[in-house]
Amino acid sequence: MKEGFRQSMAWLHTWSGLLVGWLLFLVFSAGTAAYFRDEITLWMKPELHQAAHTPVPQAVALGHAQVLLERRAATAQRWFITMPSEREPAVRASWVPAKPVARDGASKDAKPKGRRRFESAELDPATGEELSKPRATRGGDFFYRLHFDLHYMSPIWARWMVGVAAMCMLVAILSGIVTHKRIFKDFFTFRPAKGQRSWLDAHNVTAVLALPYHLMITFTGLVTLMFLYMPWGVQALYPSQDQFFTDLNNALPADAKPAGQAAPLAPLAPMLAQASAAWDGAPAGRVTVNFPGDANATVLISRQSGRTIGYDQPDMLFDGTSGRTLSSTQHTGAAATTRSVLYGLHIARFSNPLLRGLFFLSGLAGCAMVATGLLLWAVKERQKHAKRLAQGGRHIGLRLVDGLNVAAIAGLPVAMACYFWANRLLPAAMAQRPEAEIRWFFIAWGVTALVALARPTRRMWQAMLAAGGVLFALLPVLNGATGGAHLVTSIAHGLWPVAGFDLVTLALGGALLFAAWRLQKPALLKKPAHKPLAAEAA
Structure with missing residues (x-):
């Protein structure tokens, strides 16, 4: 000085x-x-450049995705359906294949060494036809x-x-x-x-x-x-960060298991309509189905981003067999809202x-x-x-x-x-x-x-x-x-x-x-x- x-x-x-x-x-x-x-x-997947761009009701696109997943991934543990948008015109249906089960009833890979591999398909939202399988790429991610x-x-x-x-x-x-x-x-x-x-x-x-x-x-x-650089608040209240993020994101608990009893999955379109009505007509961005075809099936619908500055979007959790609403998350707390807005400003x-x-x-x-x-x-x-x-x-x-x-x-x-x-x-x-x-x-x-x-x-x-x-x-x-x-x-x-x-x-x-x-x-x-x-x- x-x-x-x-x-x-x-x-x-x-x-x-x-x-x-x-x-x-x-x-x-x-x-x-x-x-x-x-x-x-999208540019790095030229096979998708010909996808239909005519506006299609989300219920129609979601119905096409459900039909395909029930046909190709009926035994999968989870389904992930990304709804079409202006930036991503196709419907993307992904799923996690079911774990192989040993004779004693336990999963053979109960402790996986790495991330499980996803399988996916791209659909035309208007017709439900599966588009040419795009080349594998990380793209902009x-x-x-x-x-x-x-x-x-x-x-x-x-x-x-x-x-x-x-x-x-x-x-x-x-x-x-x-x-x-x-x-x-x-x-x-x-x-x-x-x-x-x-x-x-x-x-x-x-x-x-x-x-x-x-x-x-x-x-x-x-x-x-911030949770990496200053983890002490989370550590003081939660036994693990996984439990904290489960509560924050309304996610399925890590120890959740299927009932082992077959039950048909309820139509997803009525759940989508109920969630959209609760968000004043805002469209959905992603639909996650846990344990499809099981009595413990649940459906998590998240609102499409771009409606607010905040990163965290409201979501609704439904019972997969009856379509009954289980919970709704709005992320209204002052601390959660502040973090969501700052995070949203960063990724825009x-x-x-x-x-x-x-x-x-x-x-x-x-x-x-x-x-x-x-x-x-x-x-x-x-x-x-x-x-x-x-x-x-x-x-x-x-x-x-x-x-x-x-x-x-x-x-x-x-x-x-x-x-x-x-x-x-x-x-x-x-x-x-x-x-x-x-x-x-x-x-x-x-x-x-x-x-x-x-x-x-x-x-x-x-x-x-x-x-x-x-x-x-x-x-x-x-x-x-x-x-x-x-x-x-x-x-x-x-x-x-x-x-x-x-x-x-x-x-x-x-x-x-x-x-x-x-x-x-x-x-x-x-x-x-x-x-x-x-x-x-x-």
């Missing part, structure tokens, strides 16, 4: 952002893509999980790492507000081709442009994992396409803010050691940061584009297909990282950005050439989730190609004519 409060905040702002900046860029990029994870998943589970590592450790990075991000934002006394004036100031000054202006503009969003998304991101399931697009643009602004902050530090350090570098000397720390910047900022778009290309080029029927797509994502990113660390030059920046731009810009062509609804068809038939994906990838590809073209101009990296702005840049 001997240099003054603002100078201390500047130091804190610099290092709290730099040390976790590359991880934050991944989290921001994957999280921003996850706003449209349903649209991404991969980016959703990647932004807090990081893949290929323990989820608990990954979430702690992301939590620490989010805390550092919050510190960087607050200290940045203190540091930049001309924060609103800088919002209207951008001086291109001025070296360090330009990077500082770009960092200020992208930070201030979506400052409320940056504060909200960072804080609510911590709230989504409540938003319409326009508002979701604004969230997406704000997420891109966050990516740009992190990227320009990392580049600004490198530019400042290069100016400090300009004389030594001009004489052929080396700065190992600066070279490492340059390589990581190229790998994280320019290499990640290449990896994301390769994930989409792998989805269309890998054989549709290959075994372990979702894992193969994800593997190509990390292979592409690993290759770009190795090349970038070996030669972190401006030419490498240009090559990486150009490669990412070409791969993204050609995705609409790849879509039409591999069985998907090409751009003209998707627009003509109102298939906006697919058309929107193609248009966004075209825009991203164009932006990356423009950045690569701009790097041909040496003026972007020339030194400013005025004195260094080290104090102000801090």
Whole structure:
């Protein structure tokens, strides 16, 4: 503090952002893509692009799903029916196959070692006809999980790492507000081709442009994992977190068992109508049937998201054989409602396409803010050691940061584009297909990282950005050439989730190609004519 409060905040702002900046860029990029994870998943299943889009009453769609499940999964333990929506036009029926039973009546896999495998089918909501089995893929869910589970590592450790990075991000934002006394004036100031000054202006503009969003998304991101970081309240009142989440979500208790007595399942449509009437006509989002065909069958109907800001949706539990209402959950407690609203703000399931697009643009602004902050530090350090570098000397720390910047900022778009290309080029029927797509994502990113660390030059920046731009810009062509609804068809038939994906990838590809073209101009990296702005840049 001997240099003054603002100078201390500047130091804190610099290092709290730099040390976790590359991880934050991944989290921001994957999280921003996850706003449209349903649209991404639909694009990555071209077999579903021809599903009917005529509005169909939910009772009709649910009746078709019940008929199929009674025919194909009569002995299953659970049914899951995802109702059609604007973002997911088909009806998805999934089920958990029944456990094999030993001669003594006990389940052979009473203690399973991992998650049980689901089986599923996609139905046309209007006719009930089963659509062509779509290719197996994680789709947009991969980016959703990647932004807090990081893949290929323990989820608990990954979430702690992301939590620490989010805390550092919050510190960087607050200290940045203190540091930049001309924060609103800088919002209207951008001086291109001025070296360090330009990077500082770009960092200020992208930070201030979506400052409320940056504060909200960072804080609510911590709230989504609050039970991991602060579990003591739950531990004091519940013997286990599983019991807590069972009560919170009105879920079936873990020790619930079928009666072993056959009983026909009541029609689901009347239960759906009763639940919708209780929600003032709001549609259902998901129907879960536990122990279908058994005397202990229950039906849980949850309201479709998008009606309120809160993440938690009301649901109703019915007796599966009589259709009698057993319970109704509204999540009206102050603490539960607060958490639900903060969680809902983070994932933005409540938003319409326009508002979701604004969230997406704000997420891109966050990516740009992190990227320009990392580049600004490198530019400042290069100016400090300009004389030594001009004489052929080396700065190992600066070279490492340059390589990581190229790998994280320019290499990640290449990896994301390769994930989409792998989805269309890998054989549709290959075994372990979702894992193969994800593997190509990390292979592409690993290759770009190795090349970038070996030669972190401006030419490498240009090559990486150009490669990412070409791969993204050609995705609409790849879509039409591999069985998907090409751009003209998707627009003509109102298939906006697919058309929107193609248009966004075209825009991203164009932006990356423009950045690569701009790097041909040496003026972007020339030194400013005025004195260094080290104090102000801090």
